[in-house]
Structures are given as C-alpha cells and as structure tokens.
Amino acid sequence: MARVESxxxxxxxxxxxxxxxxxxxTATSRHSAFVRVTHWITTLCFLALLVSGLEIMISHPxxxxxxxxxxxxxxxxxxxxxxxxxxxxxxxxxxxxxxNGWSRYLHFQxxxxxxxxxxxxxxxxxxxxxxxxxxxPRKADLSLRAFSxxxxxxxxxKRPSAAEAWSYNVPQRLTYLFVIFVLFPLVIWTGLAMSPAxxxxxxxxxxxxxxxxxxxxxHLFVSLALVLFLLVHIVMIVLAxxxxxxxxxxxxxxxxxxRT
Amino acid sequence: MSNFSRRKxxxxxxxxxxxxxxxxxxxxxxxxYGLVPPDHRGIYGLGETLTYSSQRLLTRHxxxxxxxxxxxxxxxxxxxxxPPSDAFKRLxxxxxxxxxxxxxxxxxxxxxxxxxxxKSYPTRxxxxxxxxxxxxxxxxxxxxxPLHQVLDAVSVQPHARYVVYFSIxxxxxxxxxxxxxxxxxxxxxxxxxxxxxxVGNGGPLRMRVPRQLGYKSVKFITHxxxxxxxxxxxxxxxxxxxxxxxxxxAGI
Numbered sequence: 001m002a003r004v005e006s007x008x009x010x011x012x013x014x015x016x017x018x019x020x021x022x023x024x025x026t027a028t029s030r031h032s033a034f035v036r037v038t039h040w041i042t043t044l045c046f047l048a049l050l051v052s053g054l055e056i057m058i059s060h061p062x063x064x065x066x067x068x069x070x071x072x073x074x075x076x077x078x079x080x081x082x083x084x085x086x087x088x089x090x091x092x093x094x095x096x097x098x099x100n101g102w103s104r105y106l107h108f109q110x111x112x113x114x115x116x117x118x119x120x121x122x123x124x125x126x127x128x129x130x131x132x133x134x135x136x137p138r139k140a141d142l143s144l145r146a147f148s149x150x151x152x153x154x155x156x157x158k159r160p161s162a163a164e165a166w167s168y169n170v171p172q173r174l175t176y177l178f179v180i181f182v183l184f185p186l187v188i189w190t191g192l193a194m195s196p197a198x199x200x201x202x203x204x205x206x207x208x209x210x211x212x213x214x215x216x217x218x219h220l221f222v223s224l225a226l227v228l229f230l231l232v233h234i235v236m237i238v239l240a241x242x243x244x245x246x247x248x249x250x251x252x253x254x255x256x257x258x259r260t
Numbered sequence: 261m262s263n264f265s266r267r268k269x270x271x272x273x274x275x276x277x278x279x280x281x282x283x284x285x286x287x288x289x290x291x292x293y294g295l296v297p298p299d300h301r302g303i304y305g306l307g308e309t310l311t312y313s314s315q316r317l318l319t320r321h322x323x324x325x326x327x328x329x330x331x332x333x334x335x336x337x338x339x340x341x342x343p344p345s346d347a348f349k350r351l352x353x354x355x356x357x358x359x360x361x362x363x364x365x366x367x368x369x370x371x372x373x374x375x376x377x378x379k380s381y382p383t384r385x386x387x388x389x390x391x392x393x394x395x396x397x398x399x400x401x402x403x404x405x406p407l408h409q410v411l412d413a414v415s416v417q418p419h420a421r422y423v424v425y426f427s428i429x430x431x432x433x434x435x436x437x438x439x440x441x442x443x444x445x446x447x448x449x450x451x452x453x454x455x456x457x458x459v460g461n462g463g464p465l466r467m468r469v470p471r472q473l474g475y476k477s478v479k480f481i482t483h484x485x486x487x488x489x490x491x492x493x494x495x496x497x498x499x500x501x502x503x504x505x506x507x508x509x510a511g512i
Contacts, residue, residue: 060395067327068389070337070396085394087340100393101505102304108512109307196391197315197471197511201322212389212397 029252045114055103067211298498324470338460365486368415403451
C-alpha cells in the first residue's frame with residue numbers, strides 16, 4: 001500500500017513536456033475518474049441484466065424465428081434446461097420457481113441505468129478526447145505487421161510491456177469499439193424490438209429483424225457475445241496482472257511509474 | 261490551486277442544485293400529465309417510472325401492429341389457467357346467457373350489459389399478437405366491441421383517469437390509464453378467429469390491450485370501474501400483477 005501512496009506524484013512530475021513516445025494519458029491516473037465510475041456502473045448493471053435475463057429466459061427456454069412462437073410451434077432450437085413454467089415441455093419432471101416478476105423489474109431498471117450511463121460515457125468520450133486518444137487505433141498501428149505482432153504476443157502469452165499498462169493495444173481498442181458501438185446498440189435494439197408498445201410507435205425496429213420472435217432469439221445471441229467478451233476481458237486482466245489492472249480501474253493508479 | 265478548487269466547488273454546487281431542481285420539476289410535470297405508474301414506489305420505481313413515462317410520451321396514439329389473415333397462428337394457443345370458479349361454472353352451464361358486464365364509478369349512467377347487448381354494437385375485429393411475458397406469442401383475430409364505445413354509452417366523467425377491470429375469477433383484476441382505455445384497439449372481445457371466443461382464450465368475454473403484454477388482457481371480464489385514483493383498489497398498486505411481483509405497466 002505504501003508503494004501506491006508513494007506514486008501519488010504531484011501533477012508537475014507528469015507534465016506533458018515529457019513527450020511520450022507512445023500515446024499515454026498525461027494525468028497521473030491510468031483511467032480517469034469518469035471512466036472508472038462508468039465502468040463499474042456498467043459492470044453492476046450488466047451482471048444484473050445477465051442474472052435477470054437468465055431468469056426471464058428459463059420461463060420459456062425455446063427459441064423461434066419469425067413473428068410468433070409457442071409450445072404448439074416448432075422451435076428453431078431449445079435449450080436442454082428445466083423451465084419455470086409447467087406449460088413448457090422440457091423433459092424434466094419438475095418446474096423451477098417463477099422469478100419473472102422481480103427479474104423483469106430489475107432487467108428494465110438496470111437497462112435504463114446502463115443506457116443513461118452509456119450515453120454519458122459516449123458523449124464524454126467524444127468531447128474529452130478519450131475516444132480519439134484511447135479507443136480509436138492510431139493509423140500506424142493499423143498496419144498488418146503491427147497488428148500481427150500484437151496477436152503473436154498474445155498467442156505466446158507474453159506479458160504486456162510496461163507501456164501497455166498505460167495504453168490499450170490495437171486488438172483491445174477494436175474489441176472495446178465493437179462492444180461499445182456494435183454489441184451494446186444491438187442488444188438495446190433487439191430488446192426494444194420485443195416491446196409491444198415501443199414497436200407500435202416504431203414498427204420497423206422489429207420488422208427489420210424478421211419478427212418479434214427473431215428479435216428475442218437475436219437478443220439471446222448478442223447477450224452471449226457480450227458474455228463472451230466479459231469472460232475474455234477477465235482472462236486478459238488475470239494474464240496481464242490482476243491486482244495491477246484492478247487497482248488501475250478502481251483507484252486510477254497504474255501500479256508502476258516507468259513510462260516510455 | 262485554491263481558485264481552481266473554488267471554481268470547481270461552485271460549478272459542482274450549481275450543477276447539483278440545478279439537478280435537484282430539475283428532478284423536482286420533472287416529478288411535478290410527470291404527476292400532472294399522468295406519467296407516473298401506480299407501482300412507482302420501492303427499489304424498482306425508478307426504472308418503472310422511466311419506462312412508463314417514456315413509452316406514454318412515445319406511444320400515446322400509436323397503433324399496435326396488425327397482421328394479415330395468413331399470419332394467424334394455427335392452432336390457436338390456450339395457455340394454462342386456474343380451475344374455473346363455481347360462479348363461472350354456473351354461468352357456463354347456462355350457455356353464458358346470464359353473463360353480464362357491470363360498469364360503475366365515474367360514469368353518468370352506471371349499469372350493466374348482457375353479452376347480447378355487447379354483440380349488438382357494430383362488430384370490430386383486429387388481427388394482433390398476444391405476447392406473454394414468458395417469451396411465447398401467437399397471432400389471432402379478435403372480434404368484439406372497442407372499449408371506448410361502451411365507455412361512451414355510460415358517459416365517462418371528465419376527471420376519470422383509470423379503468424379498473426375485474427375477472428369473475430377471484431383476485432384477478434387489472435387497470436389501465438385512459439390512453440389505453442380510449443385507444444381504438446382496446447377491445448372487449450367476445451369472438452376469435454371468426455367464431456365464438458373459446459373459454460381457454462378467455463370466453464365469453466375478455467379484455468384485449470394489444471399494446472401491452474398478455475397479462476393485461478384479463479380473461480372472463482364481468483365488471484369495470486372508472487376511477488380517478490387507484491389507491492382504493494387492492495393494495496393501491498393498480499392491479500393484482502404488482503401484488504404478485506409483476507409490473508403494472510406491461511408495454512415492454
């Protein structure tokens with residue numbers, strides 16, 4: 001802990017004049033307070049959405065394509081799990097307790113909080129330069145060679161260089177951009193496409209997906225992609241040094257002072 | 261340094277004051293325009309209020325999607341239900357000839373309608389989707405009388421805000437705001453797919469609120485009350501649904 005305290009170097013020591021050769025933040029923080037707060041709100045909301053979404057899903061673990069689907073129609077696929085409703089033939093001799101009430105309340109509450117947080121994050125990322133400096137890959141790094149070097153290092157489980165503690169590498173940037181600008185909008189869109197009131201005002205949100213049951217099936221797949229991201233994200237943090245990276249995202253300190 | 265902090269303190273203070281004042285104004289505005297759901301208290305009240313108010317602003321006049329006859333689900337699904345009450349069985353034995361829909365509350369001419377009287381109204385039909393909160397759905401043709409026609413017949417008073425509707429089955433009731441009650445697709449349904457409404461689908465009379473999930477379309481309707489407050493009904497949460505842990509507003 002003492003070491004962490006000693007790193008609280010005055011602002012002047014990290015003045016921009018140190019002219020970093022890799023693009024690093026010029027403040028003492030690895031992650032700005034705004035990034036840290038929005039990151040953890042998003043984490044909490046995502047876990048709430050995941051648990052409540054699973055609970056809602058097990059009340060009908062059958063998935064369809066098109067507008068309608070029910071126990072009398074042929075599913076696209078069904079998950080081999082028990083259900084919380086007796087209506088669904090699952091092959092299991094028991095019915096799980098119904099948790100849909102609080103799950104639905106929690107799902108939409110968490111959705112509102114994460115959507116509003118996400119909007120603030122994107123607006124702020126745009127205006128503070130977070131998007132440009134930390135998320136958009138620099139042109140030079142987009143060369144095939146630079147890209148394959150990073151991938152090769154990953155495949156060899158090479159520990160990241162000290163510089164990487166201060167900046168995201170290219171695959172990391174592209175992944176974050178994909179999650180923020182593709183997966184999150186898709187999960188919101190497919191979710192809203194299941195709302196009978198929302199689609200009464202904006203029918204194209206569901207017709208463009210092929211129907212309400214298609215939207216539900218796609219919502220599952222996009223959610224699975226987000227879970228996959230979460231798992232890889234955690235594995236990467238463990239490989240890169242769990243304590244350092246967690247400390248960086250909680251306190252803002254990167255854990256070591258040397259910067260290139 | 262101290263200047264910087266002071267400026268920061270003042271801006272933060274101003275922003276916080278503006279935020280609190282803004283929230284207060286928003287809350288009063290929401291109350292005035294009926295954008296606060298009856299189950300707005302408790303830990304999920306924030307999400308519930310945001311969903312209801314934003315969907316009300318977006319969907320006040322929007323129409324539920326209608327489908328072509330070829331999209332009607334075959335065979336129609338009748339989902340599981342509690343066993344019928346004795347009162348229901350007695351009326352069923354008489355071929356529902358004595359089934360009545362009574363209306364009271366904030367209306368000029370409270371009274372009751374027989375099924376024959378309801379069927380004498382110009383018949384309307386819609387091909388819309390029933391969507392269960394569990395995830396399944398089906399499309400059917402629903403035949404009946406738009407609720408607003410029945411409400412017009414009894415003359416709803418101008419300060420009415422909700423219509424509470426009751427099933428003959430015990431503890432099964434719900435309510436909707438006037439935006440849904442006067443909506444052209446909100447029906448008292450007595451027929452389905454060209455025939456009578458089967459008991460399994462809510463016959464002889466069910467509510468259809470097609471812009472909300474299936475559980476708002478309560479089956480076996482016998483009684484309506486028009487009111488300006490939901491406080492006196494059950495636990496004051498607007499329907500039996502929140503008492504069972506489900507949201508009053510089911511537009512999502």
